[in-house]
């Protein structure tokens with residue numbers, strides 16, 4: 236057992252006595268943090284009562300996708316969130332330029348979502364999802380179908396984007412099999428694609444660091460080339476003109492493997508994690524034509540793009556391309572409770588509904604599929620998006636973000652700027668011999684100046700919540716400009 240995890244009293248600073256009296260951690264937090272005084276501090280754990288954790292208390296948590304030793308030497312903590320902001324435990328306000336991690340699309344701690352979760356938690360904590368149901372799951376599925384592209388009429392729930400991707404890949408394989416084409420087993424992804432961290436997702440994904448440590452992964456996977464090419468597309472506003480022909484590489488893979496072996500192609504309409512890469516004009520349309528021609532399913536991984544990021548409910552609608560399945564997660568609950576899912580066309584769903592009525596049609600699902608707290612959060616979130624017209628707002632604010640980002644052209648180190656919807660990226664020239672170092676320092680500089688951005692390799696990414704104000708967009712890009720002027 237490690238320090239700080241061995242027993243709760245160890246977690247309290249010495250001599251604190253009663254936890255809520257004057258001079259206690261909670262009281263200090265109220266005085267010193269700058270939290271609005273009318274908002275009660277709701278920290279639930281003993282550790283979160285403290286403004287600073289002792290280094291001994293940081294070891295137990297093995298942090299995901301994090302330089303653990305670097306972080307633990309100089310932690311960046313947040314303790315509270317509201318609207319467009321986080322607050323550190325010391326009370327410093329941070330403007331969130333990335334919706335958490337592409338997920339809090341409605342902004343943080345929105346009251347209708349918080350209240351829906353609270354109410355549901357007090358009513359029913361959990362309901363089995365296998366051979367049983369609860370009304371909120373059906374309600375949420377109906378609401379998702381209502382805003383989904385035409386013909387995408389069925390929703391399978393899981394708990395994350397990674398699970399959504401595995402679910403979609405499994406449905407693709409099973410669908411071909413129930414139709415008597417079980418020989419279609421090959422899956423096609425794309426270089427620089429990100430589809431989460433399950434074995435299915437890393438197999439079709441195209442990020443070397445996420446793949447190379449983990450063995451052979453799934454067999455029978457191939458990849459399309461990335462569409463990212465600065466020689467042709469640097470400083471494009473919106474979707475690049477160059478690159479639609481890269482979809483024709485799918486024809487080459489069909490020639491190589493034969494269409495009869497290929498089950499599905501999975502791509503992100505806009506690739507987020509690898510640095511916010513927008514599809515060349517006509518590229519997604521071409522992928523749709525080729526997949527249809529060869530009887531190959533097309534899966535859009537919309538974990539990032541769904542629920543307003545591109546200025547519509549789904550990127551599929553923005554691009555006018557309807558795939559066979561859409562994966563989603565993140566924005567469905569505005570990041571408040573983990574949830575993911577797959578939206579399937581009726582053609583996919585109905586093929587499974589053919590056996591004896593008493594038989595389970597798909598041997599797949601999770602203990603927490605359609606978790607009732609996530610469903611409550613999801614229903615409230617979709618209602619909030621609608622009530623506040625947030626998808627339309629994203630569309631209206633997109634040109635503001637575009638102009639602000641492109642005003643950074645000519646700033647030090649900047650080699651590309653790209654944008655679309657409420658997403659954008661600024662790519663930096665790597666520091667010779669130190670890949671990622673300049674960009675990480677830029678990320679840290681922004682954090683120190685009170686703006687949270689995201690670093691992906693040499694790329695600084697922006698994805699503010701759909702409630703973002705013009706002045707906040709200016710604050711994000713002005714901060715980046717200042718930091719770039721100082722970073723070596």
Ligand code: PXG
Pocket residue numbers: 336337394395396397398400429430431432503507508509536537538539564565689691
């Ligand atoms: N597909 C896509 C397209 C994603 O972007 C996943 C699947 C996996 O989702 P889960 O919920 O399993 O993490 C993602 C996740 C970033 C960043 O900085 C992006 C993601 C997650 C964390 C950080 O761009 N995308």
